[in-house]
Amino acid sequence: MCVFLSIVQMEDVIARMQDEKNGIPIRTVKSFLSKIPSVFSGSDIVQWLLKNLFIEDQVEALHLGTLMAAHGYFFPISDHVLTLKDDGTFYRFQTPYFWPSNCWEPENTDYAVYLCKRTMQNKARLELADYEAESLARLQRAFARKWEFIFMQAEAQAKVDKKRDKIERKILDSQERAFWDVHRPVSVYGLQNDIRSNSPTHTPAPEAKQPTEEELREQIKFWQAQLDRHRLKMSKVAESLLSYTEQYSDYDPFLCTPDPSNPWISDDTTFWEMEASKEPGQTRVRRWGFVINEVLKDPVGREQFLKFLESEFSSENLRFWLAVQELKKRPIREVPTRVQEIWEEFLAAGAPSAINVDSKSYDKTTQNVKDPGRYAFEDAQEHIYKLMKSDSYSRFIRSSAYQELLQAKKKVKHFK
Amino acid sequence: IAYLLTHPSSICAFLKMACQGLAKGETTNTLKAESESLKAKLEEERAKLHDVELHQVAEKIDALGQFVMKTRRTLKGHGNKVLCMDWCRDKRRIVSSSQDGKVIVWDAYTTNKEHAVTMPCTWVMACAYAPSGCAVACGGLDNKCSVYPLSLDKNENLAAKKKSVAMHTNYLSSCSFTNSDMQILTSSGDGTCALWDVESGQLLQSFHGHSADVLSLDLAPSETGNTFVSGGCDKKANVWDMRSGQNVQSFETHESDINNVKYYPSGDAFATGSDDATCRLYDLRADREVAIYSKDSIIFGASSVDFSLSGRLLFAGYNDYTINVWDVLKGTRVAILFGHENRVSTVRVSPDGTAFCSGSWDNTLRIWA
Numbered sequence: 001m002c003v004f005l006s007i008v009q010m011e012d013v014i015a016r017m018q019d020e021k022n023g024i025p026i027r028t029v030k031s032f033l034s035k036i037p038s039v040f041s042g043s044d045i046v047q048w049l050l051k052n053l054f055i056e057d058q059v060e061a062l063h064l065g066t067l068m069a070a071h072g073y074f075f076p077i078s079d080h081v082l083t084l085k086d087d088g089t090f091y092r093f094q095t096p097y098f099w100p101s102n103c104w105e106p107e108n109t110d111y112a113v114y115l116c117k118r119t120m121q122n123k124a125r126l127e128l129a130d131y132e133a134e135s136l137a138r139l140q141r142a143f144a145r146k147w148e149f150i151f152m153q154a155e156a157q158a159k160v161d162k163k164r165d166k167i168e169r170k171i172l173d174s175q176e177r178a179f180w181d182v183h184r185p186v187s188v189y190g191l192q193n194d195i196r197s198n199s200p201t202h203t204p205a206p207e208a209k210q211p212t213e214e215e216l217r218e219q220i221k222f223w224q225a226q227l228d229r230h231r232l233k234m235s236k237v238a239e240s241l242l243s244y245t246e247q248y249s250d251y252d253p254f255l256c257t258p259d260p261s262n263p264w265i266s267d268d269t270t271f272w273e274m275e276a277s278k279e280p281g282q283t284r285v286r287r288w289g290f291v292i293n294e295v296l297k298d299p300v301g302r303e304q305f306l307k308f309l310e311s312e313f314s315s316e317n318l319r320f321w322l323a324v325q326e327l328k329k330r331p332i333r334e335v336p337t338r339v340q341e342i343w344e345e346f347l348a349a350g351a352p353s354a355i356n357v358d359s360k361s362y363d364k365t366t367q368n369v370k371d372p373g374r375y376a377f378e379d380a381q382e383h384i385y386k387l388m389k390s391d392s393y394s395r396f397i398r399s400s401a402y403q404e405l406l407q408a409k410k411k412v413k414h415f416k
Numbered sequence: 417i418a419y420l421l422t423h424p425s426s427i428c429a430f431l432k433m434a435c436q437g438l439a440k441g442e443t444t445n446t447l448k449a450e451s452e453s454l455k456a457k458l459e460e461e462r463a464k465l466h467d468v469e470l471h472q473v474a475e476k477i478d479a480l481g482q483f484v485m486k487t488r489r490t491l492k493g494h495g496n497k498v499l500c501m502d503w504c505r506d507k508r509r510i511v512s513s514s515q516d517g518k519v520i521v522w523d524a525y526t527t528n529k530e531h532a533v534t535m536p537c538t539w540v541m542a543c544a545y546a547p548s549g550c551a552v553a554c555g556g557l558d559n560k561c562s563v564y565p566l567s568l569d570k571n572e573n574l575a576a577k578k579k580s581v582a583m584h585t586n587y588l589s590s591c592s593f594t595n596s597d598m599q600i601l602t603s604s605g606d607g608t609c610a611l612w613d614v615e616s617g618q619l620l621q622s623f624h625g626h627s628a629d630v631l632s633l634d635l636a637p638s639e640t641g642n643t644f645v646s647g648g649c650d651k652k653a654n655v656w657d658m659r660s661g662q663n664v665q666s667f668e669t670h671e672s673d674i675n676n677v678k679y680y681p682s683g684d685a686f687a688t689g690s691d692d693a694t695c696r697l698y699d700l701r702a703d704r705e706v707a708i709y710s711k712d713s714i715i716f717g718a719s720s721v722d723f724s725l726s727g728r729l730l731f732a733g734y735n736d737y738t739i740n741v742w743d744v745l746k747g748t749r750v751a752i753l754f755g756h757e758n759r760v761s762t763v764r765v766s767p768d769g770t771a772f773c774s775g776s777w778d779n780t781l782r783i784w785a
Binding site for chain 1: 443444447448450451454455457458461462465466467468469470473474477480483485488489507508525539541557587589594595596597598599605613614615616618620629631638639640649659663665666671672680681682684685691692693699701702703706711712713715716717724725726727728729735736737738744745752754768769770771783785
């Protein structure tokens with residue numbers, strides 16, 4: 001049975017709403033010469049939701065209530081459009097027989113029988129609305145051949161209905177009508193039309209096959225590897241998340257207004273123009289000082305870092321790292337050639353930009369280059385990254401070049 | 417049997433018996449038992465390091481103030497449900513795709529449509545902008561991922577230059593370029609993810625491990641890493657090594673389909689949105705779920721999630737047409753945004769964090785700031 005979790009949860013809430021003690025008070029209202037049985041007001045629903053689902057805001061309660069109405073769990077007794085109003089409008093609960101969890105998919109023939117039956121009942125309140133009369137006419141044309149059969153069913157149902165108690169009939173008639181308001185809604189752009197449609201991605205999955213012996217052995221290997229993993233304590237992890245967020249708060253436009261303004265709010269693109277300029281502002285430069293990755297991911301940061309290392313004649317590590325990153329971005333066809341080029345430039349005997357890698361990585365790389373793939377230099381790159389992080393990067397951050405950029409007065413430029 | 421399986425020595429005795437010439441059917445059963453007991457042991461180990469809750473540690477930081485988030489732009493032009501969108505790195509252009517097969521490239525800042533393409537299939541559930549800004553990828557019920565180079569000549573027929581890259585055996589649910597225009601990562605209803613070379617269409621690596629449709633994936637935001645996370649209808653979120661194809665970590669705490677996965681900006685954690693009406697945060701170092709974002713009044717599934725730049729806020733779109741904004745650290749909801757007139761299908765923060773875009777089954781996209 002393909003019942004969505006949201007349906008189950010809604011029905012839980014509905015059941016609570018119908019609870020004798022803590023639910024919505026249901027009453028019979030006297031009106032002119034008759035009684036209106038089993039109703040409650042829209043405000044009653046809103047108040048109940050506010051109180052029992054701990055909702056702080058009336059708008060939210062109204063929104064949730066409207067969705068439940070659109071699914072047909074309760075309905076306005078005098079309207080075909082299923083929406084919730086926070087006023088004295090009367091609502092009634094739908095009988096569980098008609099709930100969505102029963103996976104209703106009523107056919108047009110069922111609808112035809114229903115509309116036909118309505119025309120047999122001589123009551124003003126049961127008169128067909130315009131759109132219903134139109135639907136009936138269309139269905140009569142579509143089912144012309146079997147109309148006699150449909151008519152007979154409608155007659156039979158009407159006969160059964162007549163035997164019921166008057167009050168009971170009033171209630172059941174309204175519930176049946178509400179059912180059809182969900183499944184054959186008024187063609188007005190509204191919630192009802194869309195509640196029914198579903199994405200093709202959420203079709204119920206077929207029964208999972210029993211895993212094979214091979215698969216089970218793989219699973220066991222996987223769990224064992226997971227058990228061997230090193231884990232951090234929650235307290236440590238929490239501190240780390242807090243400090244990361246703290247560090248970047250100033251850069252988060254939702255927490256700290258960008259300087260001079262957020263383009264989306266002010267309709268002024270100065271903020272973007274400043275970011276695009278080759279002259280990095282102080283806040284941007286400060287960010288490079290957080291971790292090496294901030295320098296590596298900002299093109300201007302990379303440029304400055306490279307410039308600094310070149311001034312020290314020690315740029316080969318960064319250039320190697322950048323070259324390997326570039327390698328991984330190339331189409332697979334170009335990889336073998338690029339691998340050779342990188343090998344010649346940085347690692348081969350007598351390489352012009354020789355880098356220093358540990359012997360283990362060097363041996364592995366030598367092997368990899370014989371059958372060149374995108375990850376041929378992975379070990380070497382990891383080694384070089386660690387070197388850069390502990391050595392070149394910290395020198396860069398302490399360098400006068402970087403410090404000057406950091407202290408630099410923001411040049412006032414006028415952008416068109 | 418339950419008692420036997422929780423005591424290591426008993427497991428040994430039990431397995432010994434199994435090895436002493438029992439029938440093959442029983443071998444499968446013992447393997448199953450071993451697998452399940454290891455899984456239970458893993459949960460035990462994970463729980464041991466749970467010395468405090470994230471929101472408790474977060475009590476010492478200031479609460480966030482009142483937010484004023486409004487729709488700053490509304491993009492109208494799709495004739496049917498918007499299913500997916502992605503930002504261009506230029507921070508203002510976006511690509512969006514819809515149920516009727518239309519893929520549109522917009523300058524969201526001016527709300528002008530710049531390109532439009534009609535796919536030969538309906539339900540285009542996935543679309544992505546190339547890092548260079550010169551191409552877009554998309555796919556859906558055609559089981560493929562295709563790349564369209566964006567021409568500067570507005571009159572040029574984009575469909576003519578279409579390049580088919582990925583081929584799955586079921587619908588394409590999500591796609592993403594890696595750091596380059598040359599590789600695309602895809603997830604599919606066929607239960608797998610795959611990495612493709614765009615130029616040749618060659619399959620570089622495939623990722624097997626989910627036992628049902630994979631609905632979403634996200635690449636780790638690292639200059640050095642080669643990992644991504646995926647989530648699907650088997651309620652699992654899996655972390656993968658792109659180089660080896662191996663599943664390196666797995667999390668299973670949701671009660672229903674995981675619709676969307678997104679990394680926390682540092683790459684140490686990720687968030688999920690699920691049909692069980694909750695969003696959750698998983699930390700890779702703690703190796704467990706560290707926060708749940710839920711409320712009694714939220715009973716419809718979360719379709720899409722994304723973090724603000726600092727990771728403090730989580731924007732989540734739901735099937736009840738709303739967007740809830742969560743304080744990631746304290747676990748509380750800081751705002752609820754109304755506006756869409758049908759399900760919110762996609763939510764993504766812009767590359768510089770100045771805004772986020774939501775796409776909906778009401779055929780529109782909204783930019784919020």
